[in-house]
Amino acid sequence: MSSTNNPGRVAGFLYLLLLAAPLRLIYIPSKLFVHGNATATANNIAAHETLFRFGIVGDLFTGTTVIFVALALYRLFKGVDQNQAVLMVILGGVLPSAIYFFNVLNDAAALMLARGPDFLSAFEKPQRDGLAMLFLKLHGQ
Secondary structure, eight states: OOTTSOHHHHHHHHHHGGGGHHIIIIIHHHHHOOTTOHHHHHHHHHHTHHHHHHHHHHHHHHHHHHHHHHHHHHHHHTTTOHHHHHHHHIIIIIHHHHHHHHHHHHHHHHHHHHHOOGGGTTSOHHHHHHHHHHHHHHHHO
């Protein structure tokens, strides 16, 4: 078996691609989120929209990469126990990816509320800021 066709090496390389996850999980909250202050957080998100969008793209990339990691690990472990390998794909690939993708919806809602488009004019700015903070808190739950 050549080193480029080794399932362990492929899984390891794909696993290294998951280093994009700390962008949204650590860096963006430390730079944009103000604990206990929804208005400052919403203003930071609106002011640094590109950084926040990179976090959304990072979540999408990570969710997609997790699926490929799980499939590569399936190829690696199916010879040991196929039932356990299938269970690993479901619990370690499909479910975490779904969580990443649903969290993108929370981030998109927070971004939309922070930007304050015209159709949200029925809500006052403090209400929009509070809702944006709610969606950001849902991301962590």
